[in-house]
Amino acid sequence: MPGITQRSTKPPILKSTFISHGTLECRDIFATRRFYEEVLGLEVAQQASLALIVRLGGHHVYAVIETPDNDQEMPLLNHNGIDLGTREEVDEAHVKMQEIKDEYGIRKLTSPVLQHGTYSFYLQDLDGNWWEICYLPKNGFDFRFDSGVDLTGREDLSAAEIRSRLQRPLEHVTDRTYD
Missing domain, CATH: 3.10.180.10 (2,3-Dihydroxybiphenyl 1,2-Dioxygenase, domain 1)
Incomplete structure (x- = not known):
């Protein structure tokens, strides 16, 4: 839990x-x-x-x-992030990755989604490493430290409230990938 x-x-x-x-x-x-x-x-x-x-x-x-x-393959949750400038750039990158996946040995590609404050998709490269191609707010993940959403020391939340706020599963990853 x-x-x-x-x-x-x-x-x-x-x-x-x-x-x-x-x-x-x-x-x-x-x-x-x-x-x-x-x-x-x-x-x-x-x-x-x-x-x-x-x-x-x-x-x-x-x-x-x-x-x-x-x-060995890198587990998806151990991925590396590459930031782009806009959501539209993420969508354009996704289309381009579909077009070049065979040429560059891209093994898997997920669909773009809005999650945990970013708009992104994941790709597994020729070496089995995962990359998240994303659009983040200005200054990247700084908002996670400055937003007041830090749960540190909170004792007023139930386990269900914690999961619903910050423990969103990556359900889209397994259903929308292709080899």
């Missing part, structure tokens, strides 16, 4: 400044670089024969490591 968390009163052990990077796996570094540059519009630099580093619009990067024998 979902629960309400409490903010810690302890000072953090680390004096962190920002989330700098994450890691993604790929099966074919050449095809993956082409997909990242030509489809997702990422800036790419090759750091080693089996490694890329990618970024878009900021200082956070992903190290992309070729692991050709790995047939």
